[in-house]
Amino acid sequence: MKRKTLQKSDVILIAVLLAAALAALGARHWTSPPLQAVIYSGGQEFRRIDLAKVKEPYLIELDTDPKVTIRVEPGKIRYLSAGCPDKLCVKAGALSRRGDTAVCLPSGTAVVIEGTRKENSSVDAITY
Numbered sequence: 001m002k003r004k005t006l007q008k009s010d011v012i013l014i015a016v017l018l019a020a021a022l023a024a025l026g027a028r029h030w031t032s033p034p035l036q037a038v039i040y041s042g043g044q045e046f047r048r049i050d051l052a053k054v055k056e057p058y059l060i061e062l063d064t065d066p067k068v069t070i071r072v073e074p075g076k077i078r079y080l081s082a083g084c085p086d087k088l089c090v091k092a093g094a095l096s097r098r099g100d101t102a103v104c105l106p107s108g109t110a111v112v113i114e115g116t117r118k119e120n121s122s123v124d125a126i127t128y
Helices: 008-030
Strands: 035-041 044-050 058-062 068-073 076-082 101-104 109-115
Touching: 035 058, 076 101, 076 109
Parallel strands: none
Antiparallel strands: 035 044, 035 109, 058 068, 068 076, 101 109
16 A cells, blocks of 8 residues: 655645744734723723833822722733732733723722724624
């Protein structure tokens, strides 16, 4: 029985497909939309921060009960300290990807990472 081996054209085809897949993944990674961090306090939007425009780290202190301090850094945001007993918001760590969320229930605050808003955005589909 004759054993089949990879031919030169098979290797070239595999290399081209692999290169195309890596290029598509790389393009998706480097062309992702800029991220915004949205800070909510008391159920209302408190501040919206474009994380791509942050050059130097800075702190935001929220006058809530208990007090909360948020650290904003280039490309990420985190709860630095909180006066709540469990400190789950601080333990959430740095938020840097769309959809990342940290909430401090005792203080009534939340930090959510979103993509930037489009001016003419509308619903593209409705599912019932």
